[in-house]
Amino acid sequence: MATLQQRFDEAQGILAARLREIRNMAGLTGRDLAQQAGWHFSKVSKLENNKQLPTEVDVREWCRICDAESHIVDLIANVRNINTFYTEWRRLEETGIGHVQRSFLPLYERTNQFRIFQHSAIPGLIQTEAYARGHLSLIVNFRSIPDDVDRAVQARMKQQEVITTGTRRFAFLIGEQALHTPFCAPGDMAGQMDKLTEVSRRxxxxxxxxxxxxxTGIWPPENFWIYDTEQVRVDTVPGQVRVKAPGDVVLYEKAFQTLSESAVYGAEAQELFASARRKWIGQE
Known part of the structure; x- marks a missing residue:
């Protein structure tokens, strides 16, 4: 499994490769670009070989010289993304997972449109209290972090108020596997199926x-949450990635749309919830 540092290096390497590609497409040597930018000749090499992270000013100058201004917005978003690459859970988890859960609320409150895909677990915004407790307890045990599950569950239940207040819109896609993955006792899993039926009618x-x-067109290996059209939260094992580059956000939007075409809704989805409920209470 890649470490946070390895994933950071990978993202910086991708940015460096994009800069090199832009220069090559412009037909410039590294020395040509450095001379026109007024840089030491070695700076271009450092930026293209992942030895130095470009500043936003560097990106603008690079694209101006290479006549590639259309790439500026995405490249600057990538620079900002790398600078704050992870909401590093371990830093937050030093004071417990409850703090992590509370940290999400300001973002939820200012978001108007949520698009959420989770393949094997029910999203936190539509979990029952019992399911949330089981889900969060599993995270605490796996990551060996301070156990404040009670506060974390309370915070997660507080988050759910965004569904019933204001004019926000929510599009949830869950993998069928999520209906059959036990995060709590069978009776509580049956209750979670009831919750899904209730939510689907809102x-x-x-x-x-x-x-x-x-x-299916695509089946992403990670869960992701799209907040309006501004950013995407991607859940990975070591931490969370916040994707803000406009081009990358668009790609996640395309993935969500593609997945939605393989989904069932309304009565068909409710029958799946009912079937899973019967299984959990031993009637199938």
Whole structure:
């Protein structure tokens, strides 16, 4: 499994490669670019070989010289992303997972449109209290962090108020596997299925189940949350990535749309919830 540092280096390497590609497409040597920018000739090499992270000013100058101004917005977003590459959970978790859960609320409150994909767990915004306790307890045990699950569950329940207040819209896509992954006792899992049925009937919520098909178009390996059209939260094992580059956000939007086409909604989804509920209470 890649460490945070390895993933940081990988992201910086991708940025360096994009800068090199832009220079090559402009037909400039490294010395040509450095001379026109008024830099020492070695700076271009350092930027292209992942030895130095460019500043926003560097990116603007690079693109200006290479006649590639259309790339400026995405490249600057990548620079900012790398500078704050991870919401590093270990730093937050020093004071417990409850603090992590509370830290999400300001973002949730200022977001108007949520698009959320989770393949094997129910998203926190539509979990029952029992399911949330089981889910968060698993995270605490796996990561060996301070156990303040009670506060974390309380914070997660508080987050759910964003669904019932204001004019926010929510589109949830969950993998069919999520209906059958036990994060709590069977009776509590049955209660979670009831919760999904209830949520699916809300006017401001679209809840789809991505069912197994021979062809789905795409099946991302990670869960992701799209907040409006501004940023994406991608959940990984070592931490969370916040994606803000406009081009990358668009790609996640395309992934969400593609997944939505493999999902079932309304009565079909509710029948899946009911079938899973019967399984959890031993009637199937």
């Amino acid at each position: 006017a401001n919520v679209s809840l789809g189940v991505v069912v197994w098909r021979a062809e």
